[in-house]
Amino acid sequence: MRHAYLIIAHNEPEILQILLSLLDDERNDIYVHIDRKASFGTNILKTTKSALHILPTHIDARWGDFSLVEIELLLFKEAYSNGLYSYYHLLSGVDLPIKSQDYIHAYCDAHQGREFIGIASHATQSEIDWRSQHWFLFSRDFKSDNLLKKIVRAVFARLQSLVRYRRTKLEVKKGCQWCSITHDFVGYLLKNEMLIRKTFSHTYCPDELFIQTLCWNSEFKNRVYESEDEFEGCKRYIKWVDGVLQPPVLREVDDMINSSRWFARKFASNNMEVVQEVLKRIR
Numbered sequence: 001m002r003h004a005y006l007i008i009a010h011n012e013p014e015i016l017q018i019l020l021s022l023l024d025d026e027r028n029d030i031y032v033h034i035d036r037k038a039s040f041g042t043n044i045l046k047t048t049k050s051a052l053h054i055l056p057t058h059i060d061a062r063w064g065d066f067s068l069v070e071i072e073l074l075l076f077k078e079a080y081s082n083g084l085y086s087y088y089h090l091l092s093g094v095d096l097p098i099k100s101q102d103y104i105h106a107y108c109d110a111h112q113g114r115e116f117i118g119i120a121s122h123a124t125q126s127e128i129d130w131r132s133q134h135w136f137l138f139s140r141d142f143k144s145d146n147l148l149k150k151i152v153r154a155v156f157a158r159l160q161s162l163v164r165y166r167r168t169k170l171e172v173k174k175g176c177q178w179c180s181i182t183h184d185f186v187g188y189l190l191k192n193e194m195l196i197r198k199t200f201s202h203t204y205c206p207d208e209l210f211i212q213t214l215c216w217n218s219e220f221k222n223r224v225y226e227s228e229d230e231f232e233g234c235k236r237y238i239k240w241v242d243g244v245l246q247p248p249v250l251r252e253v254d255d256m257i258n259s260s261r262w263f264a265r266k267f268a269s270n271n272m273e274v275v276q277e278v279l280k281r282i283r
Helices: 013-023 067-082 101-110 126-130 145-164 181-189 193-200 212-217 219-223 230-234 248-258 269-282
Strands: 003-009 028-034 051-054 086-093 095-097 180-182 263-265
Touching: 003 013, 003 067, 003 101, 003 126, 013 028, 013 269, 028 067, 051 067, 051 180, 067 086, 067 181, 086 181, 086 263, 095 269, 180 181, 181 193, 181 212, 181 219, 181 230, 193 212, 248 269
Parallel strands: 003 028, 003 086, 028 051
Antiparallel strands: 086 180, 095 263
8 A cells, every 4th residue: 555745844955855765665655845934945856766746835834823734734635635545644844764664564554544643641631721722812923022912812811711711522632743644534634624623723733633633532543553652652753851852863863763663853954963874774
């Protein structure tokens, strides 16, 4: 069965091209969304074995905003319309596989039908409610230093809490946005696009909510590969320290390669020593 790789890219074109080279396999098709703010063109991106689809639409992605969900839906829709894929792997442009394509395809074949979705079992209900049950103003500016917008947003959210406003009765789950999911589940997401928009627009980091929530409130819940270990569940090697995503370092390459995870992030062109070591090991 063929796989679709869906990539959200906004910088690091050198890393992006290395990622494409590692996914370049006759069993794969690759779909790439380039952020509107990106400073590089698409002519530098090449594959020889995989069909490469550069989306013509370029959305201005903002951290924490529904625009990231828009991009994911756009990628899912484009790939879903082109064929029946066994798995759809959602990646960022600064991810790299830490397993070979033979390994990933064989693992998916052996666990066909499982949804590789990260669910943060440690997340508190108060955190999930704050993220999902409020209508946040200026959601495209969560990272803005504009003090007035911050104050107005916080006051409006507190007022919603006081009147016990709730946006959805669904059991909301959160977790890593990067996932590997089946054709059936992608179809289910697209079928419920209006519900996704109604439920998650103007929430806080909806890209970490909508896939987990729709899965958990459907028959697909029983297909989740692992629901207790978030990063084992999505097969991603991701390291957070005090809420900050840590880029891979050279001494971690052994741990990455020997882990059960398929992909790692967040690589950078200013630390190519790590990238080259990963390339040497998986090739």
